Amino acid sequence: MEKGVPIRSLARGIAVLQAVNRGGSLSMMEIARASNVPYPTACRIVQTLLFEGLIEQEPVRKRYRPTGLVQTLAHGFQGHAGIVQAARPHIVELTRRVMWPISLSTHVGSNMVIRDSTHSLTTLTFSDYYPGYSIPILHCASGLVYLANMTEDERAGILASLQRLPDLVPVHTMRMIEEDALLEKIRGQGYATRGNNHFTRNPGKTSSIAVPIFEHGRVAGAITLAFFSSAIRMDDAVRQFLPVLQQTGLAITTDLAPHIAAAAE
Incomplete structure (x- = not known):
């Protein structure tokens, strides 16, 4: 082979x-x-x-x-306790402000994996999502914004691996990455969106906006706001929720380093 x-x-x-x-x-x-x-x-x-x-x-x-x-x-997985600890109060507060659920996710292999979420804190959700729920990286807003903010070498390696697994690669998305500089656009605007999410417990019923969080200048994960696709148009959701979502991402980035340092001691 x-x-x-x-x-x-x-x-x-x-x-x-x-x-x-x-x-x-x-x-x-x-x-x-x-x-x-x-x-x-x-x-x-x-x-x-x-x-x-x-x-x-x-x-x-x-x-x-x-x-x-x-x-x-x-067994043997060390988890992301520092990231969860830093992010938890911020995503809880954001959900209280906007009422829509927020998820914190990190990259594992070809997926983004939820580490924490606030779905249980609001009625504006179809299902709860617990730590460990995974979504293919090219099929979610968090995955796209994560890829957009990786180093060029890291991103190239992941995309090359994904192309060997065609079942996980949406052709339209890959074409936009290769021909339309999708990831460069996402990195420039500071967020990614995904309409009618397929890899959820209620496929097609939610859409999402994601922003990156960083640790010492490197992307560490993403936070995602999910909303009912039938309730809000994407452009209206971006206009209404992106500023507070980006503020929350920045606050987590600011708090992340000291929490991780404390968790390691």
Whole structure:
């Protein structure tokens, strides 16, 4: 096998497990759609995950859900306690001001992973999102704003890896990155947007705006404001919420370094 080429079957297995973990309870067809894996392949992967005990079938329905064994996949992971500690009071206060939920996410592999959120603090949400929920990096506003603010070498490496996994690469987005300098535009304006988010527990019903947060001059993650797609037009949402979202991002960046230093002691 050529060096650097991913094992496609393993990548698809991970995608299926992530889809079940995100969805909480999915039918086989929903698993195939959410993971972008062909139905017959998704069926074989689900049977393997059942055998390994990572997922289980519900007793009275042909739906599948993760088991507690998936937590073993996180053993050894050090987490982002410093970032959560620095961001938490700010995203809580922002939610109290605007009423829409805010998420804090960081980059892991080909995904952005939620580290904290305020969905439980507002009624303006369809679902709660707990730490560990992941979204493909090119399919979310937080991922785009994170990529836009990485170093050129880091960004090139991630994009090259993503191109070997076509199931995770939206063609339109990649074309805008390559031909329309999308990431340069995002970096210049200081935020990214995503309409009708697909990789959520309620696909297509929410849109989002994200801004970066930094640690010692390097991008450390992003905070995202989500709103009902049917309630507000994107340009109106940007006009109304971007200033306070950017203020919150700056406040977290200011507080982040001392919190991380304290957490390391």
